[in-house]
Amino acid sequence: MDIKPTSFARGVPAEERNGFYGIEQDLIEGAGGQQIVAVVTYSVDEIVQKQIAGEQYPVVKLTHIEPLHVEKDIAAALKLRDSAYKTRTGMNALDLGDFDDDSRGDS
Numbered sequence: 001m002d003i004k005p006t007s008f009a010r011g012v013p014a015e016e017r018n019g020f021y022g023i024e025q026d027l028i029e030g031a032g033g034q035q036i037v038a039v040v041t042y043s044v045d046e047i048v049q050k051q052i053a054g055e056q057y058p059v060v061k062l063t064h065i066e067p068l069h070v071e072k073d074i075a076a077a078l079k080l081r082d083s084a085y086k087t088r089t090g091m092n093a094l095d096l097g098d099f100d101d102d103s104r105g106d107s
Contacts, residue, residue: 001049001054001055001056002053002054002055002056003055003056003057004055004056004057005057006057006058006059006060007048007057007058007059007060008059008060008061008062009045009046009059009060009061009062011062012062012065013062013063013064013065017063017064017065018064018065019038019065019066019067020065020067023067036067036068037067037068037074037077037078038065038066038067038068039064039065039066039068039077040062040064040065040066041062041063041064042060042061042062042063043060043061043063044058044059044060044061045059045061046058046059046061047059081093
C-alpha cells in the first residue's frame with residue numbers, strides 16, 4: 001500500500017485548548033505578518049485507506065494550540081524546532097534573524 005502525505009482534520013481545538021481564543025484584539029493589533037510561536041499537540045485518530053488506489057494516509061487532528069508569549073520560551077521553542085528540523089531533514093534551518101522562513105512548511 002502506497003503511503004500518501006498527511007491530511008489534517010478541519011477545525012481547531014475548543015476554546016479551553018485553543019490559546020488564540022480570547023486574544024483576538026491582541027492578534028488584530030499585532031497583525032502584520034509576524035509569526036507567532038506556539039506549542040501544538042495533535043493526535044492521529046484516523047487512517048484513510050483507499051483500497052482501489054492502493055493508498056493510505058494519516059489524518060492529524062489538532063488537540064491543543066498554546067501560543068508562547070515569553071521571549072525565553074519562544075527562543076527555546078525555536079531551538080527545539082530547528083533541532084527537530086535538522087534531525088528530520090539533515091539540513092540546518094536558515095538563520096534569517098527576525099524573519100523566519102515559513103516556506104519549509106513547518107509551523
